[in-house]
Amino acid sequence: MTILHSTITCPLCGHRKTETMPTDACRFFYDCDGCHAVLKPKAGECCVFCSYGDMPCPPVQMARDAGETSSCRARREAVSAEAACSRNGSYRV
Template identity: 50%
Template sequence: MNTLAQNHHSQITCPNCQGHEILEIPRGTSQHLYRCPSCSTILKPKSGDCCVFCSFGSVDCSSSEQNLAA
């Protein structure tokens, strides 16, 4: 299993500059906005996705055991 998934973390990658950051997937809530630390672009979920992890993350929130249990 992916180490990021085991720790409930996901690497968010900015589609604008390809900058990335590893963040903890929040428990019991969705993250709807994310500001890229490299270029300051504000990321919002793509149509049909519930959060920025599902749109831009290496691990989406639905694959996180903590969110399934919440």
């Protein structure tokens, strides 16, 4: 089951806030209500929820539930490649 809420903790001031995570996109920027810093994902992470939240983003949760290790970035790239191939008529299921 995918959890849609994550509590983000600012690494600069420690402010915590529970946010609803989007299921169809990654959230790359997050404005901290405590110190007004703009948070970005850590290197190798796909979004602020995976970097600073107590729950990873829904695409990462779904990948883990399916036994995969891919991030939402890898998932997005795979979907984009699939879409490009299907437009060209070369994608096979």
